[in-house]
Amino acid sequence: MTTATTVRAAARVVDAVKVYGRGDTEVRALDGVSVDFPAGRFTAIMGPSGSGKSTLMHCAAGLDTLTSGTAHIGGTELGALDDRRLTLLRRDRVGFVFQAFNLIPTLTVAENITLPLDLAGGGRDQEWLDALIDVVGLRDRLHHRPSELSGGQQQRVAVARAFAGRPDVVFADEPTGNLDSRAGGEVLGLLGRAVRQTSRTVVMVTHDPVAAAHADEVVFLADGRLVDRMEAPTADRVLDRMKAFEVPA
Numbered sequence: 001m002t003t004a005t006t007v008r009a010a011a012r013v014v015d016a017v018k019v020y021g022r023g024d025t026e027v028r029a030l031d032g033v034s035v036d037f038p039a040g041r042f043t044a045i046m047g048p049s050g051s052g053k054s055t056l057m058h059c060a061a062g063l064d065t066l067t068s069g070t071a072h073i074g075g076t077e078l079g080a081l082d083d084r085r086l087t088l089l090r091r092d093r094v095g096f097v098f099q100a101f102n103l104i105p106t107l108t109v110a111e112n113i114t115l116p117l118d119l120a121g122g123g124r125d126q127e128w129l130d131a132l133i134d135v136v137g138l139r140d141r142l143h144h145r146p147s148e149l150s151g152g153q154q155q156r157v158a159v160a161r162a163f164a165g166r167p168d169v170v171f172a173d174e175p176t177g178n179l180d181s182r183a184g185g186e187v188l189g190l191l192g193r194a195v196r197q198t199s200r201t202v203v204m205v206t207h208d209p210v211a212a213a214h215a216d217e218v219v220f221l222a223d224g225r226l227v228d229r230m231e232a233p234t235a236d237r238v239l240d241r242m243k244a245f246e247v248p249a
Ligand SMILES: Nc1ncnc2c1ncn2[C@@H]1O[C@H](COP(=O)(O)OP(=O)(O)OP(=O)(O)O)[C@@H](O)[C@H]1O
Pocket: 020, 021, 027, 028, 029, 047, 048, 049, 050, 051, 052, 053, 054, 055, 056, 207
């Protein structure tokens, strides 16, 4: 008998199925995935192109709905929410970072970071924001516009924006896809620090073993199914695992 430590899941999906299209064009993007993303951890989702990584992230984050199965953020089941409640949940409890930085060009760095809070119209935790600005290293760029920043700096703004409202979980889909390896490494280091120094939860989709090695754990998808998990990944071990997918059965 082993004693399992119960770790709270910041997000999870249970028996997740996602079917796109119908008939001849039907695609089973998720084919019965159950996975939890533990709170306070940095989890990477890896797998070959078309394996369902983005679909899993979108359904887990409430950006898309499952065909069957359930998705949960903390104790909330997303399928039980009406559109208004789902919008509020995404706004208040989830942060997003995408490959394209998606900053507002006419706003300054500071305004971009606090935009979600300003739209929500609630109070802001200035101490948290100050700490965040230091974590992402943007204090001397706060009054610049996105066009005056490098790609890596723009993505750091997007990371700060994603964490600004102290979300339960931040989802990132290929956040380093548009960056060179140095800028990408900075953004990944930053996501890791955000998790370790501020006890946040990050779920990141990537196809890059070097990126995945920044995570605490990697979950592997193939053909819409969860096929493996790896703790304390290194780029070499992740690469070896990915190569195994390519060997014909
Ligand atoms: N809106 C959609 N309509 C139809 N099929 C879709 C749609 N979105 C994704 N798919 C299909 O679902 C499958 C999984 O796609 P998904 O984007 O989740 O893969 P991925 O693992 O993120 O791939 P990549 O590494 O290329 O980004 C693919 O076969 C894809 O063609």
